Amino acid sequence: MSVSRRSVEDAPLNAFHRKLTVYSAGGPFLDGYVLSIIGVVMMQISGALQLSALWEGLIAASALIGVFLGGFLGGWFTDKYGRKVLYLVDLIAIIGFSVAQFWVESAWLLFVWRLLIGIAVGADYPIATSLLAEFLPRKQRGPLLAAMVLMWFAGAAIAYLVGEILLRVAGDDGWRWVLASAVVPGALFLIARSGTPESPRWLLSKGRRAEADAVIKKVYGPDYSIADLPEPSSDQHVSVWSLFHSGYGKRMAFVTLFWTCAIVPLFAIYAFAPKVLTALKLTGDWASYGSIAITFLFTLGCLFATKLINRMGRRKMLIHSFLWSGLALVLLGLNPDASPTTVLLLFGAYAVFIGGAQVLEYVYPNELFPTEIRASAVGLATSLSRIGAAVGTYLVPISLVSLGTANTMFAAALISLFGALISWWLAPETSQLDLQQAASLGNAPARTERSPAAPSTARKA
Structure with missing residues (x-):
């Protein structure tokens, strides 16, 4: 009778895991902060720099275009050169480019700086999440990766709050201080990140067994070694080209x-929240405070999803998230002249229900691909999804003028409902699998909620 081996994926969560989760949260927090802050100041920037509707759309979409450029390249570099080095360089870039926005005097220069911010943000998605995923125990992997998205929304919520305060106290140039304010949280996270070790899974994939073993002993204790890490040997190579054919x-x-379906409506709402709410007949402080309230509800929705991700399962959560959030947008389209309270309730319902899809953006890509191409897969998904997000964000002000508020809401609803259909068709269930099993094509997870395959039958991906 065979005896199942011990695995670091079944080790208890320790102090290192908790610290790494906090350190890794810095990237998503800053991502949410710098990508959302533009929505707070877009009206002020438009007046100060005399922006046309064309430039409003381009500046709002510029960071998303940058994410498209930086996502795959950042993932590829992370898989090639390791998680640790890229981890620090990328955060420094986000801080530097954010500060540079303070001195812009033209629309094209603001576009350039936000494009560069987007490139750095795109690179951060695969760096932070792949490093964390490769250290976490099986039971905590889903909730703690999901918590990274929660930190994205926390960053967005803080951005709206800080932005509103600075605009009220800093005068005509308040928008400059708002855009540059990312330097404060960025510096704090940069200091906290020092000393983080390299991923032992990545080291093992490069044949650096002694270094991988040393990291495992340091993190899990002297009783553990690379023999307890469920990871294939370095002679089983999967190239980045595997992302474009076959099962991967x-x-x-x-x-x-x-x-894509999760972020197209979301980024459009974030970039133009005050304008969308104004179009829905919310004016003055209703629009400003409504934007802050909806942002906090996005955070609350992610918090609920994080708590339920293991109990509910990945697949079921994704389908229900798209379905109910899409219904909320349909109701907004049917009631464009509703009272401010009704509008905020429906927007709030969308914000809460879409949390399930949002938290899975970091979970699924890290679980479905092996170590050799994990960061590349996250980066490529980040890049490709931002094509739709950038186009959608660019079209929002045009759609509000040419199609009207109701049809704009209907278009967003169709995207969410299409996401539900795609999830029903293709979403697997990985909550009971270790990282190697989930990533193995020879052990493709079934659609049932509890379908762990025996390790003895798993192909080492």
């Missing part, structure tokens, strides 16, 4: 499509 190509299509 299908997984890549699923991740890209659901991620």
Whole structure:
């Protein structure tokens, strides 16, 4: 009778895991902060720099275009050169480019700086999440990766709050201080990140067994070694080209499509929240405070999803998230002249329900691909999903003028409902699998909620 081996994935959560989760949260927090802050100051920037509708759309979409450029390149560099080095360089870049926005005097220069911010943000998605995923125990992997998205929304919520305060106290140049304010949280996270070790899974994939073993002993204790790490040997190579064909190509299509459907309405709402709410007849402080309230509800929705991710399962959560959030947008389209309270309630319902899809953006890509291409897969999904997000964000002000508020809401609803269909068709269930099993094509997870395959039958991906 065979005896199942011990695995670091079944080790208890320790102090290192908790610290790494906090350190890794710095990237998503800053991502949410710098990408959302533009929505707070877009009206002020438009007046100060005399922006046309064309430039408003370009500046709002510029960071998303940058994410498209930086996502795959950042993931590829992370898989090639390691998680640790890219981890620090990328955070420094986000801080520097954010500060540079303070001195802009033209629309094109603001576009350039936000494009560069987007490139750095795009690179951060695969860096932070792949490093964390490769250290976490099986039971905590889903909730703690989901918590990274929660930190994204926390960053966005703080951005709206800080932005509103600075605009009220800093005068005509308040928008400059708002855009540059990311330097404060960025510096704090940069200091906290020092001393983080390299991923032992990545080291093992490069044949650096002694270094991997030393990291495992340091993190899990002297009784553990690389023999307890469920990871294939370095002679079993999977190249980045695997993302474009065979089983991994299908997984890549699923991740890209659901991620796109999750963020297209969301980024459009974030970039133009005051304008959308104004179009829905919310004026003055209703629009400003409504934007802050909806942002905090996005955070609350992610918090609920994080708590339920293991109990509910990945697949079921994704389908229900798209379905109910899409229904909330349909109701907004049917009631464009509703009272401010009704509008805020429906927007709030969308914000809460879409949390399930949002938290899975970091979970699924890290679970469905092996170590050799994990960061590349996250980066490529980040890049491809931002094509739709950038186009959607660019079209929002045009759509509000040409199609009207109701039809704009209906278009956003169709995107969410399409996400539900894609999830029903392609979403697997991985909550009971270790990282190697989930990533193995020879052990493709079934659609049932509790379907762990025996390790003895798993192909080492």
